[in-house]
Amino acid sequence: MDRTDKLLVTGAAAIATATAALVIWPPKGWERGDAAGVAQAVAAIIAVAVALLIATQDRRRADRDAAESAKEERQAFARRRDYDECVRLLQVIEEDRRRRGARSAEGTALILAMWPKRNWMGRAVDFYVEATRDPNNRYARADPCDDEFQLMQQEVVAAIDSLDHADRA
The missing domain is CATH 1.20.120 (Four Helix Bundle (Hemerythrin (Met), subunit A))
Structure with missing residues (x-):
């Protein structure tokens, strides 16, 4: 994992923690359903980020293997x-x-x-x-x-x- 990947994983973990806290203790004036909707949207964003991370790592691995094969x-x-x-x-x-x-x-x-x-x-x-x-x-x-x-x-x-x-x- 390079620096960008670590930053992405750390950010996703922080967002997930904040979202869980939002659902458990919703702000004043919010319904629990509103907080759950926001949490669901954040979870979707995190899922997309993780999918991009996995795709990026797979691509890097494929590029590295192709370079080794060409060498x-x-x-x-x-x-x-x-x-x-x-x-x-x-x-x-x-x-x-x-x-x-x-x-x-x-x-x-x-x-x-x-x-x-x-x-x-x-x-x-x-x-x-x-x-x-x-x-x-x-x-x-x-x-x-x-x-x-x-x-x-x-x-x-x-x-x-x-x-x-x-x-x-």
Whole structure:
């Protein structure tokens, strides 16, 4: 309950108490039936206020649930997109291995797109990104052997496994 709801409930309780007192001890010149009519009108107003309170709380709960659902859907979409990018990166690494260490622009783009978000891959980042930035990088001069490509693929497979684990959780 937020502040407005508490204020509404407190006001309704105060009005109900005053109305009960009005019926029990009607003012001079009032008939008990007149006081009961006023009390009935006040009770109707309180009933409408309580109905509005309940409707407002239900709406807030529904909005909160919808926001949570949308957040989970966005996260699932991002994981699926990352999964697809990882699968494509595995294919690109295999193609680059067959071309004897050529660095494809697509592989570099995939690494640059995924690495800041997840920070999974170290060796693949060294091969695709850092080798072009740093001339002293170990991949800048020599062609990597098949073992290096296998290690890069293992990094990507580990990333896919972590995405699968997040989807199962």
